[in-house]
Amino acid sequence: MTPPGTLRPRGLPLWEQIRTLVHDEIRSGRYQPGDRLPTEKEYADRFSVSVAPVRAALADLTSAGLIERRSGKGTFVTGRTVSYEVSLLRSTTDTLRTAGVEFTVDMVTAGFVKPDGEVARHLGLTGRERAFHLRRTVEIGGRIAVILETWLPRDVGDKLPGAEFFEDGGSLYRALAGHDIHLRTAEGTLQVVRADDEQSRLLGVDFGAPLLALRSSAADQHGRVVEVARATYDSNRFSMRLQIPATAATVDRPPAAASDQKGTS
Structure with missing residues (x-):
């Protein structure tokens, strides 16, 4: 049985496995909003992979708004909004x-x-x-x-x-x-x-x-x-x-009664 927090030798692409594991660590509370995540190199060493799949995984999490890159400072769990x-x-x-x-x-x-x-x-x-x-x-x-x-x-x-x-x-x-x-x-x-x-x-x-x-x-x-x-x-x-207040133009009104006449334009 594969220990939790490790990659499986087969199955999903490496970047997707890494994304799932990092996401699970954030969701579990291991990393709190505002916490700094390990570097790409540290993740690569941890998972015994190259930097490329780590970079792809973190890019996916960034696009989802779960983490944010700060120029020259590192990668952080997105803070409370x-x-x-x-x-x-x-x-x-x-x-x-x-x-x-x-x-x-x-x-x-x-x-x-x-x-x-x-x-x-x-x-x-x-x-x-x-x-x-x-x-x-x-x-x-x-x-x-x-x-x-x-x-x-x-x-x-x-x-x-x-x-x-x-x-x-x-x-x-x-x-x-x-x-x-x-x-x-x-x-x-x-x-x-x-x-x-x-x-x-x-x-x-x-x-x-x-x-x-x-x-x-x-x-x-x-x-x-x-x-x-x-x-x-x-x-x-x-x-x-x-917050948009209701106006005369936006207040719901009952629909107009349908005409009894047919064939009119």
């Missing part, structure tokens, strides 16, 4: 604070730039008009988990406080409200994207790893679009909750 309620009219920092999540914010860039075409179109900018660009990272549990980018019209950007305000966890929306700019309507999209080089470096994930990207634009009480935002989340660390 942050339950995050998506709201286009609420700042990320306020949402995390309400959820009881401890975080820190780092200001990456802040200044006037020529925005790309999509941002310029939403803000109604023309020609060489510049927008104020605010870029921050949000660290949770000692690792960057969110990249926040915001573009605002120049006259709105001029009103913002300095970097210290944001690095203390200050809310952009609260800062705007202090100047009587209140966001009233917003629209956006949430989609899965693949990490580019910079996102991979900041978030500590593999190039091409799946990320959650929330893109939105928001208008103030006068109907003017004053914010275009792009928030990129480490998809292994967040579970998104959506």
